[in-house]
Structures are given as structure tokens and as C-alpha cells.
Amino acid sequence: MNRKSLFLLLALCGSMLSVTAQTLFTYGPYKADAKEFLRAYNKNNTNSGGNKARSVKEYLDLYIKSKLKVREAYERRYDTLASINTEVENLRAQIAESFMTDPEIIGRLQKEAFQRSQKNIRVAHIFIAFKNPAGLTDTLAAQNRRDEVLKRLQNGEDFLQLARQFSDDPAVKINGGEIGFITVFTLPYEFENAIYGTAVGKTTAPVRSKIGYHIFKNLGERKSPGKMKARQILLATPPGADETVKKQLAALADSLYRRLQAGDEFGPLAKTYSNDYISAANNGMMPDISVGQYDPVFEKALWGLTRDSAVSKPFQTSHGWHILQRVGVKPAITDANNKEYQQELQQKIMADSRWKASKDHIYKQVREKAGVKQLLNNDIALRAYSDSLLDHAPMQEAGKSLSPSSTVLSIGKETYDLSDWISYAGVFRFRPDGTGAKPFEQVKEEWVQHTMFEYYKKNLEDFNEEFRNQMAEFRDGNLFFEIMQQEVWTRAQSDTAALQALYEKNRKDYTWKLSADVVIFFCSDPSIAQTIYDKVKANPAGWKKIADTYSEKVLADSSRYEWSQIPNLNKMTPRAGMMTSPLVNESDNTASFAYIFNAYPQTLQRSFSEAKGLVINDYQVILEKQWEELLRKKYPVVIDQKVLGAVLK
Known part of the structure; x- marks a missing residue:
């Protein structure tokens, strides 16, 4: 973790506990409440061996120091710096969209979508258009026709017969009013709601759309069969084709079917003859097919194939002649805890009209809170x-x-x-x-x-506490980094005279323990590590060229390390030319190993240049401690012991 990340982590807050907003401590004229402290404490999950009282007190000391530094940054108006505001605005732009939906509503819609995905409903449809045959809008006439259909349905007349008589859906001439099986996301959400809320054999109330009235009937239900993997040969009917052309296509379809029955492979025939050029390029293979995606005639033929490799007889739709081959079935996902499927449902919800429910929640909040x-x-x-x-x-x-x-x-x-x-x-x-x-x-x-x-x-x-906290925490974290940079880090690195004096005063603290000159290879995964290991072992002198060849997956660091820092050295004594075997990091599956140039089996004094990094760290501690003492004088800290006692419980 780099230095900026470390201090940002200290400054940031986390999940909220149910704590009454009480002042835990004051610093000068400013207050810090217990809820804010606990949010930070719980996010950082600080715990000293299970001793909560100890861990709370230790973290409180760090938290107070952080608060004092951030307050000083505000006093110096660092919050007006362009660099700070640019970073804050960039973060806002990145995360705001994820807060524009209500998690409770999205969760409810996901649960609903999952439940509906478990079954298919066979549906019939009557459509009454607002526009009359002349193309003019006549809503009164549409209402009268709607009412007549409803009356005749109530009197027991057959739904499909009425569909053939009244429906303005052009497809009724082909499907007789039956649109086949549907599942979740097949139809617009308002239609889906009406259908899934209707029992088998019953009809829905009329659903009004922008173009007319829709009445549906639930003809039957079945468990979801999942998705079908299939190949297709499509002999498309050209626009304006005459009867001669249509007969030729029918004859070709029959000929191809006979060849398939005789043992010809489906893929090559699809590649040669199919007019579905996308699937033809893949030997006729179509994307996985869910219920409700295609023409009812197509789906009836598809789902009528009861075994893998089975081939349908040629059948005709408005697109032309089709021959299908079943490749396999992917069963419906029935596990509500399947994360991948839940993510798929959420993505479909966000792209669907049902997301409007989440927007309605936003409108309600704006009306209630802002006016x-x-x-x-x-x-x-x-x-x-x-x-x-x-x-x-x-x-x-x-x-x-x-x-x-x-x-x-x-x-x-x-x-x-x-x-x-x-x-x-x-x-x-x-x-x-x-x-x-x-x-x-x-x-x-x-x-x-x-x-x-x-x-x-x-x-x-103003509307989302989690977003408000996250933005405030990020801004404070950046202010913390900025003022630490000014007061501690830059000063410690640039004051060469002070560093030299500190080194001379404490030379005995800056020694090499048992050490070695090594190159450590940090690899993206164990396989790459083994490859690099073998190449370096075969050609140690070419280690740099080898690392450069795999630069996207390997980082090679050549330096002097103490024995305890060398990966997989364990209790071995290093020697020139020795290699350690790759050590796999189980947390991220990376791996590292070392090649040793020289070993130093005794304690040696570090020169100033060798010790400079350690000296800078020590000087930073001194500068920070001196600065913290000044801040405590400027912003006297008073802890409310009673509130602290409640926090410790």
C-alpha cells in the first residue's frame, strides 16, 4: 500500500452503527460525534487481539490526530485548491450514477424478475388500435370496440375467435391471436405485469398503451425449460417474391432436409445455403435462445426437438423456410443465490422500462425534501x-x-x-x-x-447519506494528504542537512543486518513465475533482457535486501548464484522469487546514501510529532469520558 492510500484509509469512514449522535470529543471550537468515529473505526476494523477497549483507544488517538490535521487544512483553505476540487469532482462523476437507483427497489425488482423467470406463460392477445382503417386516431371508436370485446368475453365467447374477429395485430392472420410462450423481459413491463398477475384460463383487464388497448389471456403455464443452443438454416423469402420463387425455396428446403436425414452434416450445409449470414459463418450456430424471442411457429418447432442433434422438418414463417438442429439445452437457473444470474437480471432491469419505479422514488424524494x-x-x-x-x-x-x-x-x-x-x-x-x-x-x-x-x-x-459520507471522506482524505505533504513528507525529503545530522547522531541504528545483493522477480501468476525462473536459471546474466521481454507480467527489482526480505529463502544461507523457488501469494495468486548476486553474512554499517530512506522515515516521525504538539495547543482536545464509556461497551 502506498503512503497516500495508507493515510486516506486512516481518514476515511465506513459502515454506520446505530449510535445516538453524541459529541465524543471537542477540538478547539469543533466537535466530533461518536457515530462518525464508530463509522471510521468499524470500516478500518481495528482490533488488538480481540481487546475492544484497547483497539478503540488506540484508534481514537489516530483519529484525533487525523481530525486535527484535516481541520488545519480547512483553516488554510486547502479545500479551495484546484487540484483538490478536481479530484473530488472526478470521483463524484465516477460514483454518482451508482447512487441514482434505490437499492430496495432494485432488489424487489430483481426478486420479482427471478421468480417470473422460473415459468413460461402461453399467451393470447387482442389488440384494439386507436387509429381506424383510414389511419385517423379515433379513441372513442377504440373504446367502443374494446367494450364489445370485454362484454362478449364475459358472455363466454372464445378468446381466439374474438382475436381473429377484432384484433388489429397484423400477426393475427398467421397466429390466430396466440403469441406463444413468454417469460420475464419478453414483453413491455406493463404487459408482463398484467399477464403474470392473471391465473391460467383467465383474461387480463385492458392495458392501455400509446397505440391502443391490449387484452391478454393466460392459456397455460410451464416450468422454464432454460435456453436452447441450436443451429439454423434459413432460406429467406426475397421481398416481392412470386409463387415460382416460393416453390423453389420450398423445394430447396425439402432437398436439404433429405440430405440431413441421409447423414450430411448440418454445419457445412448452413454455411453454404443459409441466408442468416451471421449464424451461417458459425456453421449455423445461433446465440442461446430464450423463450419469447422468436416467432411462435419458430419456437414451437425449436422446443419440439426432444434430443440433442435432432433436426426439425422444414417449416415456414414470415421470414422464409427454416430447418433447425438442437445442439443442447442450458437448464433454467433455479438458485436465487447465483450471483452471475442476479447480475444479469440487474443489468436487464436497468435497461428495461421497469427501472422507472426507481426514478419514481427519486421524484418522490425531491418533492418531499426539496419541494x-x-x-x-x-x-x-x-x-x-x-x-x-x-x-x-x-x-x-x-x-x-x-x-x-x-x-x-x-x-x-x-x-x-x-x-x-x-x-x-x-x-x-x-x-x-x-x-x-x-x-x-x-x-x-x-x-x-x-x-x-x-x-x-x-x-x-442532500438525499443520500452514504454518498454524502463518501464524498466528505474522500475530500478530507485528500486534504489530509495535501497537508501531510506540505508539513512532513516534502520537508523530510528536502532538508538534507537535518537528515545528515540525524544519521550521524544515530549511526548505530543504520546498519545492514545479514543481507544480499539480489534481483527479485514479482510475477503476475505462478505459471509466468516458473517460465521466468527457468529462463533466468539457464541464463543468469540475461535476467534483465528476460524481464523486459515479459514486462507486462513481471517486475524485476535489483537491490540490496536483508535476508528476511528475500522470498522463500526460509532458513537457507544465501550464496552467489543461488535462486529461491517461486513463492505464491495465496491472496492474489501472484508469485515471486530471487536470484542472488552476492551475500553478506555479517552486520555492516550502512552509508548515508544506503540509509537515507530509513533516515527520512525517522525524520518524518520527528517532524510529525512536533507538528502534532503544535496542533493540540491550537485545537485543545477534550474527550467526553461518559460518551467514550458508551462507545467501549
């Missing part, structure tokens, strides 16, 4: 002003009372004017699918939500 006020309630004026600016049209009379600086919204102490609104609306007023402009009310609501989201992110410290 949200819409200060311009005249939508007629706002619409007129917006239309004029966004469409580059003459200003309408209703919008003339407004200006770019007119305040529209306030969140907490922040205000947002018409220029903010126009900047957003100019970019986001159109639907992403290219079907035209969104309704004015929708764009306005999305802007308010976007503004609340950005406010939350900008003021994350």
Missing part, C-alpha cells in the same frame, strides 16, 4: 410562446406576456426559466420512433421529471 412548484400555470401562454419559438413562427398574442427569463419551475432554492424549458423541448418534443410530435402535456411532464432527476443528481449529498 417542487410550477410557477407558470398558464399553459395557454406557455404553449403559444413555445410554439412560436420552436416552430420559428410569429409570436402569438397569448405568448407575448412571457420572456426567456420568465420563471416556470422551482425546486428547492433553484429556479428554472423559459430558456431552460425551450432548450429541453427543442430536443425532446418529438417521438423517438419518428411518428411526430409528442402532446404538449407529455413534453412538459417529461421536462419536470428530467429537471427533478438532474436536481437530485446535482444535490445527491
